[in-house]
Amino acid sequence: MGIMELFSPVAIAVLGSCVLYLFFRWKNLRGPPCIQGWIPWIGVGFEFGKAPLEFIEKSRIKYGPIFTILAMGKRMTFVTEEEGIDVFLKSKNVDFELAVQDPVYHTARIPKNIFLTLHEKLYVLMKGKMGTFNIHHFTGQLTEEFHEQLEDIGTHGTMDLSKFVRRLFYPATINTLFKKGLFLTDETKVKEFYQHFQTYDEGFEYGSQLPEWLLRNWSKSKRWLLALFEKNIEELRAHESVAGHSVTLIQAMLDIVEMETRRFSPNYGLMMLWASLANAAPVAFWTLGFVLTHPDIHKTVLEGISSVFGTEGKDKIKVSEADLKKLLLIKWCILEAIRLRAPGVITRKVLKPVKILSHTVPPGDLLMMSPFWLHRNPKYFPEPDTFKPERWKEASLDKNAFLDCFMAFGGGKFQCPGRWFALLEVQICIILVLYKYDCRLLDPLPKQSCLHLVGIPQPEGKCRIEYKQRT
Secondary structure, three states: OOHHHHHHHHHHHHHHHHHHHHHHHHHHOOOOOEEOOOOOOOEOHHHHHHOHHHHHHHHHHHHOOEEEEEEOOEEEEEEOOOOOHHHHHHOOOEEHHHHHHHHHHHHHOOOHHHHHHHHHHHHHHHHHHOOOOOHHHHHHHHHHHHHHHHHHHOOEEEEEHHHHHHHHHHHHHHHHHOOOOOOOOOHHHHHHHHHHHHHHHHOHHHHOOOOHHHOHHHHHHHHHHHHHHHHHHHHHHHOOOOOOOOOOHHHHHHHHHHHHOOOOHHHHHHHHHHHHHOOHHHHHHHHHHHHHOOHHHHHHHHHHHHHHHOOOOOOOOOOOHHHHHHOHHHHHHHHHHHHHOOOOOEEEEEOOOEEEOOEEEOOOOEEEEOHHHHOOOOOOOOOOOOOOHHHHHHOOHHHOOOOOOOOOOOOHHHOOOOHHHHHHHHHHHHHHHHHHEEEEEOOOOOOEOOOOOOOOOOEOOOOEEEEEEOO
16 A cells, blocks of 8 residues: 555545634634625715614614624624623623723813723712712702702793703703803803703714714814813812712812823813713603603602692602602603613623624624613513513612613623712602693604614604693
8 A cells, every 4th residue: 555545544634624623713703794885994884874773773684683884994793682791791801991982082082091091990989979878969959959940941831842851951960060050150151051062962973983074063062062161170179069078079080080180171071061961861851751641650650749749839849868769650760761762882892702692703893782672672671662660660679770681871890870860860850840840742752863872862853841830
């Protein structure tokens, strides 16, 4: 038998083993379906940017719950169902800070090195100051602030519901977390502030990704807001805090920032302003909208408020922690509104390959978990498209635990540190509005806008509320 005859079976076996190894290695490294478009770098950016939620909905129907899109030079891998939650929340191979540092720079001009140095320190501060053990410090002041804004609105009127809640929330939140009267000293300045903040807020998502020269009005409003903080930063530092706090939240934040740099104090002020205003008002909008369009729930909520505070509607009531515990239905309504109108995505950056189902997501991808679709999984939320506040009876809210797969506030190490403050101010606002006024909607509750993925979605159209002081 010749040497070639002996070698052939061995060679074939080795070659076959190599082929099998490479095949299984390729299969293991195979990424999710990728939607690339045909324009280099831009990819499907234009189509995606027109209506992100609609684009994702069509893509998940066509490609399944996990898929990747190429847009504006970025690879974004979307996970729209429960698969991948553990990877997203627990894997050491995905990172929150690296996912958001570019958007932070674009929207507030905070450089990467400063952001990465300060983020965890500031997160710990806010988590403590606004956490469950300290949140009661805000109850009295928020109640007073909302009373003051309701007095300004008057005894009756008709207004767009979105404008109605912004008119209550913007000054109440600023007066509580920053300084009473800051920015809002006369009608002209109030109007100017509202216009610039609304432009900044509505364009925030585009501004976080696109060059400023493409977004002139947004860029102008960003510069206006930064200049406002630069002008008022010394006054914020010197402001005397309310009882129960040694310093205000903004002062505590500035103390940490200025241990590293004073130059970027206004920038952090702008980020805190956006974070404190951008989501709370839409949550109040949707909660009031859902309650007012469900007569049985509306009636039960009013009966609960009357049982705690009476029915007069004219008294300047005080809301306590004990009162809030007696009105759990209102908290359920808020959480159910948030469930139905959750952010489109929350984001991590992939540092090393991660396996989700049969797909391997490569390093460099932005991994996008979708609370919006998780909250529509009937396995966890039966009748997922129905407003059912009673489902929250099953949550351990007394232990500050939400329902399984509820991800509106993020998860893992960096959950939203202001979630308890936001829930508190929406609760107080809903109580005071429905205590003081008989309310009804004059228009059908609009659908949510499909234009954005970040944060609580805004309504697609107008919706007027008629309010009249109760007698």
